[in-house]
Amino acid sequence: MTSLLHPIPMNHRSHMEGFPRGWYCLAESDQVIADTLLPVSWLNQEFIVYRTASGVAQAADAYCPHLGAHLASHDGCIVDGQIVCPFHKWRYDAQTGRCASIPYAKMVPPVKLKLYPTREINGMVVVWYHPTGEAPDHEPFNSAVLDQGTWVLYNRRDWTTTCPFRDILENLFDTAHIVQLHNATEMPDLGSIERTDHGLKVDYAIDPDKSDQPLKRLECQFSGISLLVQHYEFVGAEALFVFSFTPIDNERFVQTTRLYLLDSGDPGHLDRIGKPFVERFVYEVDQDMAILNFKKHLPQPRLCDGDGPILRFREYANEFYR
Numbered sequence: 552m553t554s555l556l557h558p559i560p561m562n563h564r565s566h567m568e569g570f571p572r573g574w575y576c577l578a579e580s581d582q583v584i585a586d587t588l589l590p591v592s593w594l595n596q597e598f599i600v601y602r603t604a605s606g607v608a609q610a611a612d613a614y615c616p617h618l619g620a621h622l623a624s625h626d627g628c629i630v631d632g633q634i635v636c637p638f639h640k641w642r643y644d645a646q647t648g649r650c651a652s653i654p655y656a657k658m659v660p661p662v663k664l665k666l667y668p669t670r671e672i673n674g675m676v677v678v679w680y681h682p683t684g685e686a687p688d689h690e691p692f693n694s695a696v697l698d699q700g701t702w703v704l705y706n707r708r709d710w711t712t713t714c715p716f717r718d719i720l721e722n723l724f725d726t727a728h729i730v731q732l733h734n735a736t737e738m739p740d741l742g743s744i745e746r747t748d749h750g751l752k753v754d755y756a757i758d759p760d761k762s763d764q765p766l767k768r769l770e771c772q773f774s775g776i777s778l779l780v781q782h783y784e785f786v787g788a789e790a791l792f793v794f795s796f797t798p799i800d801n802e803r804f805v806q807t808t809r810l811y812l813l814d815s816g817d818p819g820h821l822d823r824i825g826k827p828f829v830e831r832f833v834y835e836v837d838q839d840m841a842i843l844n845f846k847k848h849l850p851q852p853r854l855c856d857g858d859g860p861i862l863r864f865r866e867y868a869n870e871f872y873r
């Protein structure tokens with residue numbers, strides 16, 4: 552039978568309006584290639600993402616300030632470090648956004664294409680979003696681990712979800728559901744939770760004496776509530792899990808996960824680590840989404856003493872809505 556369960560509109564399930572400030576992934580690094588405008592729609596906006604002449608990733612408003620053509624529509628392009636609008640062929644300097652030339656004007660007005668603060672970190676191109684356009688108040692976490700040793704991008708996938716945006720990461724702090732929903736044998740101990748310059752650091756408490764425990768260390772680095780890097784250290788293996796959460800609009804956002812494994816030179820070894828990791832992860836995310844897609848954000852949840860540090864996370868998440 553077809554399910555009768557449907558998510559009702561977000562304004563009936565969450566009192567938070569708009570998107571929290573932060574760094575949002577607009578594209579994967581390998582999607583942003585030289586001499587090409589990549590059109591993307593996120594955060595109720597249209598962006599173009601490209602590389603400047605020196606190869607630096609940059610995001611800009613997709614609409615030409617002249618008469619509003621989408622710069623990547625028709626034959627809009629980037630040539631010799633200039634973005635050429637397809638409509639009346641105004642040209643913009645790709646690095647500064649300044650209008651550089653107009654084929655039919657004697658005087659070029661001081662018009663600027665809107666550029667957004669952009670960074671390229673851990674294989675992603677991320678953009679700064681602030682509801683009233685203020686400058687970045689923090690930098691996103693950039694794991695240096697990926698620059699050390701050789702890593703293989705073992706798996707990348709995404710989920711589009713109708714979960715209230717601020718509840719997705721709360722899931723990690725809701726330790727009771729790990730046992731009750733995912734059937735783990737015991738609740739994880741989040742160990743130490745520490746505020747950092749870019750967000751929050753969680754260093755899981757893991758008992759090294761457990762002989763059946765292949766995981767030795769798990770550190771999570773949050774940037775605001777839109778990016779997360781998890782560093783897993785197993786006996787004889789290491790994994791870096793890079794998450795991004797980017798709203799499409801008020802109703803939906805995309806969770807993208809990228810699993811990097813430290814290359815041991817043995818593809819069989821990567822599969823032995825990567826396959827069960829991905830299978831278990833996908834199974835658990837699908838279980839989560841079956842609930843999160845329909846949930847409501849309760850500002851005053853009725854918690855019990857066995858629940859995890861949900862309120863600690865909420866206190867942190869609130870900072871990015873102010």
Ligand code: FES
Nearest residue numbers: 615617618636639
């Ligand atoms: S709308 Fe872009 S040049 Fe006219």
Ligand SMILES: [Fe+2]
Nearest residue numbers: 722728835839
């Ligand atoms: Fe979960």
